Amino acid sequence: MTPQSLSGNRLGMLLLVSGPSGSGKTTLCRRAADTDLASYATSCTTRAARPGEVHGTDYFFLSTDEFKEKISNDDLLEYAEVHGNFYGTLKSEIFTHIEAGRDVVMDIDVQGADQIRNCDDPLIQQALVELFVMPDSEEELLARLTGRGTDSDEIIATRMKNSLEEMQHWDKYTYCLLSTDRETDYKKFQSILISEALSVSRILD
Ligand code: 5GP
Numbered sequence: 001m002t003p004q005s006l007s008g009n010r011l012g013m014l015l016l017v018s019g020p021s022g023s024g025k026t027t028l029c030r031r032a033a034d035t036d037l038a039s040y041a042t043s044c045t046t047r048a049a050r051p052g053e054v055h056g057t058d059y060f061f062l063s064t065d066e067f068k069e070k071i072s073n074d075d076l077l078e079y080a081e082v083h084g085n086f087y088g089t090l091k092s093e094i095f096t097h098i099e100a101g102r103d104v105v106m107d108i109d110v111q112g113a114d115q116i117r118n119c120d121d122p123l124i125q126q127a128l129v130e131l132f133v134m135p136d137s138e139e140e141l142l143a144r145l146t147g148r149g150t151d152s153d154e155i156i157a158t159r160m161k162n163s164l165e166e167m168q169h170w171d172k173y174t175y176c177l178l179s180t181d182r183e184t185d186y187k188k189f190q191s192i193l194i195s196e197a198l199s200v201s202r203i204l205d
Contacts, residue, residue, distance in 0.1 A: 009101075009203065009204050009205075010101045010202050011098055011099070011202040011203075011204055012098035012099075012100065012103045012127060013098070013103045013104070013129050013196050013197060013199075013202060014103075014128050015103065015104065015106070015130075015131060016106055016108050016113050016116060016173075017029055017106065017107055018108055018132050018166070019133030019135070020135060020159075020164075020166050021083070021163055022163065023133040023135045023144075023179060024135075024144070024182070025133040026107050028105075028133065028189045029105040029107050031189075032105050032189065032190070032193060033105065037190065038102070038104060038105045038193060039097045039103070039105070040104075040105055040106070041093040041094055041097075041104050042056065042059060042060060043060070043090070043093075043106070043107070043108075044059065044062050044067060044070060044079075044086075044088045044089075045059045045060070046061075046064050046067050046087075047083075047085035047087075048061070050151075051150060060090070067086050070090070071088070076088040076089060076091065077091045077115075077116065077119070078108075078112045078116050078119070080112045080115070082109045082111070082162070083158055084158070087108075087112065089112065089116075094124075095123070098123065099123070103196075103197060104127075105193075109166065110169040113169075114172070116128065117172070127202065129174055129175075129192070129196050130172075130175065131176070131192060132170040132176045133179055134176055134177065134178050136179055136180060141160070142156075145163075175192055177189065177192075
């Protein structure tokens with residue numbers, strides 16, 4: 001088999017992107033999807049939609065009962081309670097793409113990333129790449145959380161507390177991106193996607 005004959009016979013990568021709320025990880029994932037570098041795996045959540053968020057694009061916004069039904073139907077690859085709401089990844093948002101050789105990026109908290117890292121699905125293990133996005137300081141993180149202008153002081157305080165806890169987990173990831181400015185962050189993010197797409201580890205026989 002030659003490299004030429006391998007095209008189209010490749011498993012897509014599954015890039016997990018974690019980092020505290022306000023680290024800019026969602027923006028990085030969205031931008032990669034908007035430029036067709038990867039597909040964005042839309043998650044389910046029980047949190048209320050923020051102004052401007054669209055069902056099916058930003059998240060699938062579900063009631064707690066609907067979310068529990070997804071769990072009992074075994075529709076979720078992982079799920080976790082984050083900042084007092086449930087978040088989960090639909091298997092359908094992952095497998096169809098990676099099996100067709102398309103790369104997928106997903107925004108996920110550290111608990112969900114742990115579940116995927118430890119899952120025994122061989123396809124997921126072969127597809128997996130993990131990135132932690134780290135804000136450059138606590139002040140910057142607080143400024144980003146406050147700057148959204150959509151969350152109450154109470155929600156911001158909870159997110160700040162959880163973020164500091166979440167930042168302890170950076171060393172479980174393959175890559176860590178120390179955030180500086182949007183363009184530099186995106187160049188680094190793009191480089192990971194482009195290099196990992198060349199990895200022979202996802203070529204199928
Ligand atoms: P937000 O409410 O700011 O959109 O997201 C809150 C947190 O939930 C973020 O840390 C984000 O990474 C995480 N999150 C988003 N989707 C998922 C998911 O499908 N599973 C898990 N475990 N966490 C998620």
